[in-house]
Amino acid sequence: MRKTIYQYVYSHNDEILNEWIELIRKEADERAIQTMSDRMFVKTCAEFVELVISNFSESVEAFHDRAIEFSEKIVRLGWPLTMMTDGLRLFGQIVEEGMKKEGNIDHNSYVDFASEINNWIFPMYKTITQAYTTSWERTVSLQKIALQELTAPFIPIFDKISVMPLIGTIDTERAKQIMENLLEGVVSHRAEVVLIDITGVPVVDTMVAHHIIQAAEAVRLVGAKCTIVGIRPEIAQTIVNLGINLEDVTTTSTLKKGVEQALTLTSRKIVEVQE
Structure with a gap:
């Protein structure tokens, strides 16, 4: 058969x-x-x-x-x-x-x-x-x-100024990757100011805030300044309600304001050129 x-x-x-x-x-x-x-x-x-x-x-x-x-x-x-x-x-x-x-x-x-x-x-x-x-x-x-590899890119935008945009949910494993990329980027690019942009992070709870604060403190330990940008009104309200202390962390509502602060910290500013 x-x-x-x-x-x-x-x-x-x-x-x-x-x-x-x-x-x-x-x-x-x-x-x-x-x-x-x-x-x-x-x-x-x-x-x-x-x-x-x-x-x-x-x-x-x-x-x-x-x-x-x-x-x-x-x-x-x-x-x-x-x-x-x-x-x-x-x-x-x-x-x-x-x-x-x-x-x-x-x-x-x-x-x-x-x-x-x-x-x-x-x-x-x-x-x-x-x-x-x-x-x-x-x-x-x-x-x-x-x-x-793409979850937390470290992007130089000006000399000595870099930004790390965060998008999506941040868990413990991803927070570890963020920390590694952040510290490696600061050292390799000789950044003096780092902007951590959380505009794309949908939810900021106690754990997420803890990871972000840890990242900011780690940046300071390697000799750079850190600013958290993208603090939307609803996130600000959540942080207050949770009693999360961000007094030692510089924050701004938008990336634009963060860039302006970073330029000031590095003794530079954007000047409009007259034609």
């Missing part, structure tokens, strides 16, 4: 692919399909069907390597794991219906067919799922590292 299935799949490769594409279009998440051109979608589907068929003739190790390579590709394309697992189910369904139509399997031989197709298809579920999960975890890890 295995040889019969093998011969049917290889002799009906194009028919199986076309039917598989039509079925997966109906069942797959539209968002995954819409992320690529129709040509890319068909090409990727063809690669998947080829991957499944290759398990007939390749060793376990070779199939595993191909599964990892394909999984990395579809993770980048944004395909969910269900498109692969559903794809395996649909592939077995297409082969079964096609072989029934051609009389390759009947009531008497169906048990042998079901056993053989299961022995072929089900091990692929595990291999493909593991390969996809590994690729997904690796991608998420790399994205996390990239986000951490």
Whole structure:
């Protein structure tokens, strides 16, 4: 029976692919399909069907390597794991219906067919799922590292004056990254004044305020001055209600005012030039 299935799949490769594409279009998440051109979608589907068929003739190790390579590709394309697992189910369904139509399997031989197709298809579920999960975890890890590098950029805006814009929620892990980037930036750029801009921080609670104050104190310890800018009215009210002490920290409501203060601290000012 295995040889019969093998011969049917290889002799009906194009028919199986076309039917598989039509079925997966109906069942797959539209968002995954819409992320690529129709040509890319068909090409990727063809690669998947080829991957499944290759398990007939390749060793376990070779199939595993191909599964990892394909999984990395579809993770980048944004395909969910269900498109692969559903794809395996649909592939077995297409082969079964096609072989029934051609009389390759009947009531008497169906048990042998079901056993053989299961022995072929089900091990692929595990291999493909593991390969996809590994690729997904690796991608998420790399994205996390990239986000951490961008989470607290240290930006020189004038000689001796730099700004660090903070956007989003600040937790303990991110606060550590902010502190490292801040101190490294002060030293490497020889900054005398640093503006920590919290305009993009949606919520300032006791923990967030504590992290920001710690960052400001750390800047002073390495010989620079620190100003916290972007203190919006609602944040100011929250700080007062929480009883957070910012007496030892210079603050301003906007980045513009912070820059003006920083220029004054470095004995400079912006002068309008008359034409």
